[in-house]
Every structure is written in structure tokens, then in C-alpha cells.
Amino acid sequence: MTPELVYVSTYKNPKANDHDCKIEAVLLAKTVMDLDSKVPRVEVRFFHQNALSRYKKISISAGDVKAFASGSMSEDQLLASLALTEEETKDANARATSYLQENQYVRKKKEVSSRIDKDIIIISAGLDPTLDDDFLKLEALRLAQKGFEAVPDVKIAEITFYDASADLTNRTIRLNRDEQKTLSEGLASLLKDKELKSEQATKLSPEAFDVTSYKAKDGKLKAEREALLNRLKGLKEAGVGYSKDINRDLVEIENALDSLDESQLRDKINKLSDFIGKYEENLKRAKEFKAAGGKDQAAKAGKTDSGSAGTASSGAASAPAVIDNAGVILKDPEGYVNYLKGKLKGGENHPNFYNKILPSIIDTLKKAGRGQEALKFEQQMNDLKARNAGQ
Numbered sequence: 001m002t003p004e005l006v007y008v009s010t011y012k013n014p015k016a017n018d019h020d021c022k023i024e025a026v027l028l029a030k031t032v033m034d035l036d037s038k039v040p041r042v043e044v045r046f047f048h049q050n051a052l053s054r055y056k057k058i059s060i061s062a063g064d065v066k067a068f069a070s071g072s073m074s075e076d077q078l079l080a081s082l083a084l085t086e087e088e089t090k091d092a093n094a095r096a097t098s099y100l101q102e103n104q105y106v107r108k109k110k111e112v113s114s115r116i117d118k119d120i121i122i123i124s125a126g127l128d129p130t131l132d133d134d135f136l137k138l139e140a141l142r143l144a145q146k147g148f149e150a151v152p153d154v155k156i157a158e159i160t161f162y163d164a165s166a167d168l169t170n171r172t173i174r175l176n177r178d179e180q181k182t183l184s185e186g187l188a189s190l191l192k193d194k195e196l197k198s199e200q201a202t203k204l205s206p207e208a209f210d211v212t213s214y215k216a217k218d219g220k221l222k223a224e225r226e227a228l229l230n231r232l233k234g235l236k237e238a239g240v241g242y243s244k245d246i247n248r249d250l251v252e253i254e255n256a257l258d259s260l261d262e263s264q265l266r267d268k269i270n271k272l273s274d275f276i277g278k279y280e281e282n283l284k285r286a287k288e289f290k291a292a293g294g295k296d297q298a299a300k301a302g303k304t305d306s307g308s309a310g311t312a313s314s315g316a317a318s319a320p321a322v323i324d325n326a327g328v329i330l331k332d333p334e335g336y337v338n339y340l341k342g343k344l345k346g347g348e349n350h351p352n353f354y355n356k357i358l359p360s361i362i363d364t365l366k367k368a369g370r371g372q373e374a375l376k377f378e379q380q381m382n383d384l385k386a387r388n389a390g391q
Contacts, residue, residue, distance in 0.1 A: 012046035029060040119155040121147045127161040219257040241345035286342040354384035
């Protein structure tokens with residue numbers, strides 16, 4: 001953050017195109033500027049999840065946001081004026097941090113940062129309390145190796161695992177290039193005779209299930225099972241998140257082909273089909289909602305929170321969904337809820353849905369004197385909070 005610019009970094013959704021990134025960037029910029037009206041410009045960087053040194057960036061000025069919010073600039077005009085460019089990190093510190101972040105392997109993924117001080121790369125990472133010293137040393141060895149690969153000029157790697165618990169006991173180790181090379185080669189030599197066997201799993205695991213690559217097994221009701229898979233692929237391609245229970249139920253069906261008769265399998269397939277259908281209905285309503293957000297819908301959106309007229313400029317098809325959305329909420333609250341639900345990975349079970357989106361919908365309805373209509377959303381919010389408590 002500088003006086004002239006606020007940087008916002010996020011991961012790029014693999015399914016998102018440039019148009020989607022621009023809309024998300026506008027939303028992020030508006031959020032930042034709502035928090036501090038003095039921010040003149042926001043630069044949003046969308047990092048590739050599998051290559052953290054590469055990102056797409058877009059710069060949005062306060063003037064852009066104000067012009068769009070006032071209706072003097074349409075959505076099409078705004079998005080056309082925004083340039084989305086792809087770049088790769090050139091700075092040695094940033095490149096090292098990116099490389100280290102991608103190459104952790106002993107621990108669960110933890111945030112890793114680094115800086116270079118003369119011929120030393122100083123690496124900082126979160127401490128995983130479940131690992132003993134031996135495993136921490138292995139992780140340090142790996143981080144040192146990757147640090148040396150990322151920055152060939154440094155001679156020493158200093159790795160500190162920072163403790164976030166009440167104990168605040170950080171763990172630090174130093175390795176020079178020769179030590180790292182000797183230890184890595186020694187470890188490889190010790191392990192070379194240890195066979196890592198490949199074994200064919202007897203059952204499909206929900207944790208390993210990938211709807212994009214899985215093919216239905218041969219056997220009973222294969223066509224019906226393939227149809228379920230294709231519907232799930234369609235939801236995923238549309239960017240719709242869905243409950244992990246769906247994958248679990250589908251895996252259960254695939255694993256039960258030999259143990260259940262056809263009528264039992266059909267019953268399970270039909271139940272899962274109905275479950276998937278709810279998400280498809282949400283997607284359908286979201287598409288209808290977006291389609292209804294053209295000139296006429298925007299013009300009819302009514303008053304905003306501040307009482308000013310809703311924007312009705314040419315091309316502002318989904319402008320209310322991006323910025324000034326009170327009018328659209330009041331026009332079709334359920335449609336708007338389903339639209340936002342479809343944008344979240346995990347759908348209604350995403351914490352932002354029941355902690356942020358639903359409270360905003362409820363508040364808007366109550367301010368408009370529609371408290372009775374808000375009750376069903378309050379019930380939905382409370383049910384979701386109870387269901388997801390402790391997760």
C-alpha cells in the first residue's frame with residue numbers, strides 16, 4: 001500500500017475469463033474505496049494457483065468507480081476501458097517467496113515469505129505444531145534447496161518457523177549450500193533402496209474423487225451414472241460450488257455396484273439426481289437474474305440505499321450486481337441471493353454466504369419496511385450457521 005495505490009492480491013479462478021476478472025476487480029476496488037474514500041487507485045493482481053510468480057493485474061481509479069456508480073459510464077464502457085495484463089515477478093525476493101510457497105511438501109501449506117540480505121536468503125514460515133524436530137528439519141532442508149534454486153547468488157539459507165500459539169517458541173536453522181547439498185544427497189542415498197509401492201485401490205475414495213477426470217465404472221445403470229457425472233461437470237464448468245456430500249454420495253454409488261441390486265442403486269441415483277437438481281435450479285435462476293439485469297431491469301431497480309435513483313445507463317446489464325445493488329435486491333431478493341450463491345465455491349455453505357451476504361439482504365429488506373419478507377432469509381441464515389458450526 002502506498003499513498004497513491006492500494007494493492008489487492010487474490011487467486012485467479014481457473015474457470016474465470018478476463019471479463020470475470022475485470023468484474024471482480026471492480027468489486028474489490030469499490031470495497032476498498034468504500035473503506036477509505038481517499039484511496040485514489042487500486043491495483044488488483046490475480047495470481048495463478050499453480051505458478052505464484054505469474055499473475056494478471058488490472059488498475060482501477062476512483063474516477064472509474066464513481067463514473068460507473070453515477071451512471072455516467074456503462075458497464076461495457078467501464079470494462080472496455082480496463083486493461084488486464086499478465087506479468088511475471090522479476091524481483092528476487094518475490095520470486096523466491098513464490099517458489100518457496102509452491103514447493104512445501106512435509107507440512108500442510110503454510111504462508112512462506114523471504115527476503116535477501118546480502119548473500120543470505122532469510123525464509124520465514126508458519127510453524128506446524130504437529131511436526132516434531134526431525135520433520136521440521138526435513139522441511140527446512142527442502143525450503144533451503146528451493147531458496148538456493150530460486151536465487152543462485154545467495155550462499156546461506158536461514159529458515160525460521162514462527163509459532164503462532166501462546167508459547168511463541170520460534171524454531172530457526174541455518175544451512176549453507178554445501179550443507180544443503182550434502183544432506184539432500186545423503187537423504188536420497190538412504191532412501192534409494194526403499195520402495196514406494198504403487199497399489200491399486202479396491203474402492204474409490206471421496207478425497208481422491210475428481211469429477212472432471214473420473215469415468216463411470218462399467219456395470220448397472222451406467223448411463224444414469226454417467227448422466228450424473230456430466231451434470232456435475234456442467235456445474236463445475238459454470239463455476240458453481242456444491243456440497244462435498246454430493247461427491248461422497250456419488251462415490252458410495254460407484255463403490256456399491258456389486259453389493260446393491262438395481263432397484264436400490266436406482267433409488268440412490270434418483271435421490272442424488274434431486275440433490276444435484278437444486279444446484280442446477282440455482283444456476284438457472286442466477287442466469288435468469290443476470291439476463292433480467294439489462295436496461296429495463298436497471299431502470300426499474302428503483303431507489304438505492306441513499307434514496308438516489310438506480311442507474312439505468314445503456315449497457316449496465318449487471319451493474320447492480322457489481323456495485324449499487326440495493327435496488328436489485330428489493331426487485332428480486334431471492335433471485336439475487338441465488339445469483340450470489342452460485343458465485344461462491346461451496347454455495348450456501350461458504351461462510352461469506354451466511355455471514356455476509358444473507359445479513360446484507362436481511363438488512364436491506366428491513367430498511368425498506370419488508371421485515372416479514374426478511375424472515376425466511378433470517379431462518380435460512382440461522383439454519384446454515386447451525387449446520388456449519390465448528391467447521
